[in-house]
Structure formats: structure tokens, C-alpha cells
Amino acid sequence: MDMSKVVESDSSSVGSGVLQLSLDSIRESLIRQEDTIVFSLIERAKFPLNSPAFEESHSLDSENSSSLTEFFIREIEILQAKVGRYENPEENPFFLDNIPHSVFPTRKYPPVLYTKALSVNINKRIWDVYFKELLPLFVKPGDDGNYPLTAASDFACLQALSRRIHYGKFVAEVKYRDAPQDYEPAIRAQDKEALMKLLTFEKVEEMVKKRVQKKAETFGQEVKCITGDEKNYKVDPLVVSRIYGEWLIPLTKLVEVEYLLRRLD
Ligand SMILES: C=C(O[C@@H]1C=C(C(=O)O)C=C[C@H]1O)C(=O)O
Structure with missing residues (x-):
């Protein structure tokens, strides 16, 4: 892969055209x-669970049996596709099998990922x-x-989690490029x-x-004017750590494995 074609260097984001593709970056x-x-x-966490939003059908349109949240996300993804969101290889839609083309000219993303492994989703x-x-x-x-x-808040969480987890594709690509001799036998x-x-x-x-x-x-610390010893958090920090340890990291590694399995196709 000719990385010299990748000319932009001012971004911390791979899909935005990072110059040196390294594990550190x-x-x-x-x-x-x-x-x-x-x-x-x-x-x-500002809102309670509000499960009817994502569990039950709230649509008044009989042809549509999705939950309010699913309907919202499907519609927003179409709109975001039309402004080019999913042309960015860091972004993976939840529902779009046929992603609409961008209505506007989009930038060319450097071909960092291996084409045949790109579609891991x-x-x-x-x-x-998540739910x-x-x-x-x-x-x-x-x-x-x-x-x-x-629903808007859930979508923000889902997109952030999905981006993180699918970043496993970039991690896997760089690990493979750094040591193809180690990975090739296991891939074969x-x-x-x-x-x-x-x-x-x-x-x-x-870490x-x-x-x-x-x-x-x-x-997430509650900020109070009166000083006191007790600290309250908007989201329990131990839960955040657990979410990473039990779900986000394992799912990122799953994406890495799925990507590598296709790396020599
Ligand atoms: C993402 C990486 O691959 C693995 C997954 C990690 C993670 O999801 O945070 C961390 C270390 C690795 O076990 C990495 O090496 O940075």
C-alpha cells in the first residue's frame, strides 16, 4: 500500500487521513x-431507562413495526449517509444495507484498510x-x-461505541503490517x-x-459549591470500567479477529 499518497497529517483520526499509520497513533x-x-x-444517564422507546412499537403507521428508537436511527442514518458519513471507513451504519450516496462531493479517504475485510460490521x-x-x-x-x-442520546452512545469497536479493523491492519510473518500462519x-x-x-x-x-x-463528578468529602458521580466510574472490560474491549478484539481472518482473501 502506497502510504505516500496519504498527504494529510493534521488529524488524530485514521479515516480522516492520518499520515503515519502506527499502533501508537x-x-x-x-x-x-x-x-x-x-x-x-x-x-x-440524564434519562431513565425509558424502555418503551426501544422495546415497543410506537408507530402509528401500520406498515412500520419498529420501535421509536429504531425508526429514529434508521431515518437519521439515511440523512447522515446523504451527507457522506459512511464514506468514512471509521463509520459503520446500524441499518443501511443499501447506503444512499452522498448528495455532496465527498473527500477521498486514503485506502488504509484491506478491501476484502472492510465490510466487517x-x-x-x-x-x-447495548439495550x-x-x-x-x-x-x-x-x-x-x-x-x-x-432516542437521540442512545444514538449518540451507539455511534460512539460502534466507532470504537470497529476501530479494531485499523488496529488489526497495523498489527498485521507490523508483523505479517507472525499473523499469516494463523490467518491461513x-x-x-x-x-x-x-x-x-x-x-x-x-491501562x-x-x-x-x-x-x-x-x-462525571457532581460539582457543588459547598465543599464536602462525599463525591457523587453521574455514572458510576466502576461501571464504566466494567463496560470497557467486559464488552468494549472484547468486542474490539472480536472485530480485530474477524478482520484478520479475511486479511489474505
Ligand atoms: C486495541 C488493541 O488491541 C487489544 C484491545 C485493546 C482494547 O480494546 O483497548 C487493548 C489491547 C489489546 O489487547 C490494542 O492493542 O491497542
Whole structure:
């Protein structure tokens, strides 16, 4: 791959045209994405669970049986596709099988990823995990009827989580390029376990979990005028760390494995 064609260097984001594709630069982007994720969880925690928004059909249109949240996200994704969001290889839609073309001219993204592995998309799984397992961990139970704002908040979380998890494709590409001789036998054997072992860095994972806990403590601390010892958080920092440890990191690694399995197709 001719990286000299990649001329832009002012961005921390791979899909925006980063000059040197290195594990360090990719990890920098993942670190920055932690801020977006923590803030999006804090914002979502303003609302209770509001499960009717994503569980029941609220549509008055009999042809449409989706939940309010699903309807909202389908429609917004069409709009975002029309302004070019999904031309960016960092972005993976939840519902669009046939992504509408951008109505406007879009920038050319450098061809960083391997074409035959580009289409890895586990958003169906991310959707289920988010609504069934993650949300109940960090929002209060209950229903205040504020479904439109809740759906918008859920979409912000889902997009941030999906971007982070699918960044695994870039991580995998760079790890492969750094050591093709290590990865090729496992790819040829389609050995998922061996690939998982090769790409895992436990120390890095521990650091990520500690750092996001600290970010949740810092960004989500209740600020009071009267000083006191007790600290309250908008989202429990230990829960944020757990969300990373039990879901986000394993799903990112799943994307890495799925990408690598196709890397020699
Ligand atoms: C993303 C990477 O791959 C793996 C996944 C990690 C993560 O999701 O944070 C961290 C370390 C690795 O075990 C990486 O090496 O940075």
C-alpha cells in the first residue's frame, strides 16, 4: 500500500487521513474516543431507562413495526449517509444495507484498510448488547416519557461505541503490517484462538480500564459549591470500567479477529 499518497497529517483520526499509520497513533485515537464515550454515557444517564422507546412499537403507521428508537436511527442514518458519513471507513451504519450516496462531493479517504475485510460490521450485536446489558447498568430504572431525547442520546452512545469497536479493523491492519510473518500462519489456518493471542496486550487493556474509570470520575463528578468529602458521580466510574472490560474491549478484539481472518482473501 502506497502510504505516500496519504498527504494529510493534521488529524488524530485514521479515516480522516492520518499520515503515519502506527499502533501508537491508533491508540491515541482510541484514547480520545474514550472522552466521547464517557460523555455520551453521562448524557444518556440524564434519562431513565425509558424502555418503551426501544422495546415497543410506537408507530402509528401500520406498515412500520419498529420501535421509536429504531425508526429514529434508521431515518437519521439515511440523512447522515446523504451527507457522506459512511464514506468514512471509521463509520459503520446500524441499518443501511443499501447506503444512499452522498448528495455532496465527498473527500477521498486514503485506502488504509484491506478491501476484502472492510465490510466487517457487528452492529447488530452491539445493538443487542447495548439495550439488553449495558443500558440497565448505568441508567436509573423508570419511564419519564421523554422518548425523542432518549432516542437521540442512545444514538449518540451507539455511534460512539460502534466507532470504537470497529476501530479494531485499523488496529488489526497495523498489527498485521507490523508483523505479517507472525499473523499469516494463523490467518491461513483460520485459527481464531491463535489470532486472539497474538493481538492481545493485557497491560494495555488494564491501562485502558483504569484510565476510563478516572475519566468517569473526572468528567462525571457532581460539582457543588459547598465543599464536602462525599463525591457523587453521574455514572458510576466502576461501571464504566466494567463496560470497557467486559464488552468494549472484547468486542474490539472480536472485530480485530474477524478482520484478520479475511486479511489474505
Ligand atoms: C486495541 C488493541 O488491541 C487489544 C484491545 C485493546 C482494547 O480494546 O483497548 C487493548 C489491547 C489489546 O489487547 C490494542 O492493542 O491497542
